[in-house]
Amino acid sequence: MNSVLISGAGVAGPALAYWLRHYGFAPTVVERAPAPRAGGQAIDLRGTAREVARRMGVLDQVRAAHTGARGMAFVNAAGKRTSTMASDALGDSGGVIAELEILRGDLVRILHEATDSGVEYAFGDRITSLTQTDTGVRATFERAAPRTFDLVIGADGLHSGVRSLVFGPESRFAHDLGAYICVFGTTQRDDLDGWQLMHTVPGRTAGLYPLPGGEANAMFVFASPPLEHDRRDTAWQRNVVATTFADDGWEVPRLLGDLSQAPDFYFDRLSQIRMDSWSDGRVALLGDAAFCASPMAGNGTSMALVGAYVLAGELATAPDHTTAFRRYEEVMREYVRRCQKFALGGVDSLMPKSRMFIRMRDFSLRVVPHLPGGARLFGDLQKLASTVSLQDYRGRSLTSS
Ligand SMILES: Cc1cc2nc3c(=O)[nH]c(=O)nc-3n(C[C@H](O)[C@H](O)[C@H](O)COP(=O)(O)OP(=O)(O)OC[C@H]3O[C@@H](n4cnc5c(N)ncnc54)[C@H](O)[C@@H]3O)c2cc1C
Numbered sequence: 001m002n003s004v005l006i007s008g009a010g011v012a013g014p015a016l017a018y019w020l021r022h023y024g025f026a027p028t029v030v031e032r033a034p035a036p037r038a039g040g041q042a043i044d045l046r047g048t049a050r051e052v053a054r055r056m057g058v059l060d061q062v063r064a065a066h067t068g069a070r071g072m073a074f075v076n077a078a079g080k081r082t083s084t085m086a087s088d089a090l091g092d093s094g095g096v097i098a099e100l101e102i103l104r105g106d107l108v109r110i111l112h113e114a115t116d117s118g119v120e121y122a123f124g125d126r127i128t129s130l131t132q133t134d135t136g137v138r139a140t141f142e143r144a145a146p147r148t149f150d151l152v153i154g155a156d157g158l159h160s161g162v163r164s165l166v167f168g169p170e171s172r173f174a175h176d177l178g179a180y181i182c183v184f185g186t187t188q189r190d191d192l193d194g195w196q197l198m199h200t201v202p203g204r205t206a207g208l209y210p211l212p213g214g215e216a217n218a219m220f221v222f223a224s225p226p227l228e229h230d231r232r233d234t235a236w237q238r239n240v241v242a243t244t245f246a247d248d249g250w251e252v253p254r255l256l257g258d259l260s261q262a263p264d265f266y267f268d269r270l271s272q273i274r275m276d277s278w279s280d281g282r283v284a285l286l287g288d289a290a291f292c293a294s295p296m297a298g299n300g301t302s303m304a305l306v307g308a309y310v311l312a313g314e315l316a317t318a319p320d321h322t323t324a325f326r327r328y329e330e331v332m333r334e335y336v337r338r339c340q341k342f343a344l345g346g347v348d349s350l351m352p353k354s355r356m357f358i359r360m361r362d363f364s365l366r367v368v369p370h371l372p373g374g375a376r377l378f379g380d381l382q383k384l385a386s387t388v389s390l391q392d393y394r395g396r397s398l399t400s401s
Contacts, residue, residue, distance in 0.1 A: 002026050004315075005139055005149040007127055008156030009036060011104075012287025012304035014111035016155060017119040018056055019312030023393075027119050028149070030141065032156070034124040036112045038105035038264060041183045041217060041295065042067045042209055045100045045107075047385025049302030052309045055390075058110050065106040067211055070194030074362055077199065077249030083365035084195075103211060105264075107301065127152075130165050132281045151321055152283045153311070155304075158273065159231075160289035166280050177270040177294055177347050180227075182220045182241045184262035186255055189216040198350075199250040200358050205350040206245055206252045218255040218262075220245060223351040226269065237267040270294045270347065272340050279325035286311055291336040296346030299339040302385055307332055313393030335387040342384055 004020055006013045009031035017027040045053060045062060053059040071086035112121075122144060131138045136148045154162025159170060167173070192210035199206050204222035211217060222244050229236050242256050259265075273292040278285045287304035294300070311328045318324035352358050 003028070003149045003151075005030065005127070005137070005147075005152045007031075007152070007154050007160070007162045008287070008289070009033075009112065009121065009123070010108060010155065010157055010287070010304075011111065011301050012289075012308050013153075013155035014108070014115045014119075015052070015056070015305050015308035016153060016286060016312055017115045018111070019309055020315070021115065021118045023312060023316035025312075025315070028122065029115075029119060030122045030125050030127060030144075032124070032126045032161075036105075036108050036123075038108070041104055041219065041266070042069065042101045042211065043104050043107065043301040044298055045102065045305070046299060046302045047383075048388050048390060049305040049385065050100060051390055052305045055309070056114060058114050061110045062100065062102055062107065065102045065110065065212070067101045067103060067209075068194050069101045069196060069210070072196040072198065074198050074200060074365070075250055079250055083362035085365055104301070126161055127165065130162070130283060132283065137282050150282065151315075154283065154285045154289045155287050155308075156289055158268065158271065158288045158292045160285065162283065163273075163285055163289050166283045167275070167285070173273050173275050174271045175274050176226065177272065177296065177343070178225070179221055179223045179270045179347060179351055180240070181266075181268055181270055181295055182237070183266040184218055184259065185211075185264050186216050186218040186258040186262070188214050190214045192216065197251075199248065199252065200350065200352065200361075201248060202354055202358070203351055204244065204248075206248060206250070206255060208251060208255065218258065220255075221270070221350050234265055234267065238265065241267070270296060272343065274340070278329055282321060284311065284325050284328070291332070291340070293336070293340045293343045294346075296350070297339045297343035298346065299342070299385055303332075303336060303339055306335070306388055306390075309390060310388070313391060317393055331388060331391075335384075338384050338387055 002025055004025050004027045006016055006027055006029045009029050013029050017029050020027045053062050071084060073081045073084040076082050125141050125143045127139050128142055129140045130152055136150055137152045138146060138148045140146045154160045156162055194210055197208045207219040209217040209219060220241050238259050242259055245252050245256060272294050275290060278290040286307050288300060310331045314324040314327045318327055349361055
């Protein structure tokens with residue numbers, strides 16, 4: 001077993017390619033976008049994922065690209081802070097906001113650079129069919145000539161093409177969380193001083209996130225039944241966001257003013273991918289493609305990095321790919337289940353049904369950290385992120401089949 005085709009050069013794909021290369025495999029990564037995709041939210045590297053980054057030798061680069069986040073505050077329509085939570089209030093071991101926050105685009109770039117030698121990348125292409133035989137998987141592509149690989153891994157995100165081709169339509173595995181998320185770059189802001197600001201009204205939240213260099217991202221999340229639309233129609237998506245938040249106070253009108261021009265616009269339905277099995281023969285899924293927990297989990301990127309480490313390590317040490325895929329699931333299942341469960345609380349918190357709930361949320365954010373044991377309560381996310389303990393696969397011998 002040697003050649004591995006990976007679909008997707010987001011977070012999971014390059015991380016898997018790194019570790020496969022490390023163990024002597026020949027990975028090829030095919031990515032639909034013409035280049036590594038910039039943009040997207042600030043994301044947190046938590047718990048075990050930091051150890052994976054350290055073992056990959058990229059932790060210092062990740063730390064250097066830290067967004068400088070200092071905390072999170074909810075504000076009312078007049079901009080007055082109703083509750084705050086400092087990143088360091090509970091130390092590195094606790095807190096909803098992790099200390100190690102980085103822009104998704106920066107992480108994708110760092111992972112791509114860490115794999116630019118020894119890993120074959122094909123940008124601007126995608127798999128169009130996969131046919132499994134006893135000895136390999138024949139892949140056809142939109143642009144490149146057909147090729148046969150020993151294994152194929154779908155690391156192509158929430159709307160995975162590999163999953164659709166091999167496991168069936170997305171509707172069979174997607175569990176709807178009843179809301180949409182939108183993120184885009186907004187006007188330069190030097191006054192945020194590292195603080196994320198969020199304004200909630202029943203059913204929706206608008207947010208402003210400081211980025212390095214005085215830049216800032218706007219974020220909008222809103223409860224809504226699924227709306228009929230073409231996923232590539234960004235004009236329609238921008239219009240839905242503008243209409244939904246049209247009557248809100250705080251800085252919302254100004255943020256909406258930047259919406260139509262924002263080049264790095266991200267819009268998606270909040271949903272989770274839940275599957276009974278992440279593999280079928282010689283094809284397996286990784287990251288959001290297999291177990292998306294939604295941005296509400298605050299752990300999607302960490303799960304992708306840890307999953308890549310485990311999958312590559314098991315492939316390098318198991319007697320065959322069937323055993324490796326089974327062990328990968330055994331190691332990851334409980335971690336994934338708990339992250340997906342945690343995300344459901346995030347939906348309630350950012351899209352509360354009533355003003356009463358908003359007041360209760362703000363009250364608990366103000367009070368709980370100061371109560372005995374409060375720090376532990378808020379440390380749940382960090383604890384969750386350390387659910388998986390990493391094996392030292394390097395210490396185990398390589399197997400080929
Ligand atoms: C542009 C972008 C912005 C994002 N912004 C946010 C955000 O603001 N907040 C948040 O919480 N999460 C965001 N995410 C999701 C977040 O990055 C993932 O939850 C997490 O990092 C898990 O990584 P992943 O590699 O499994 O999936 P992803 O990071 O989604 O990467 C999947 C990759 O596969 C590629 N791809 C998709 N379909 C195909 C195909 N058919 N063939 C080949 N390649 C394909 C995509 O272009 C992408 O590069 C964003 C994802 C993208 C792609």
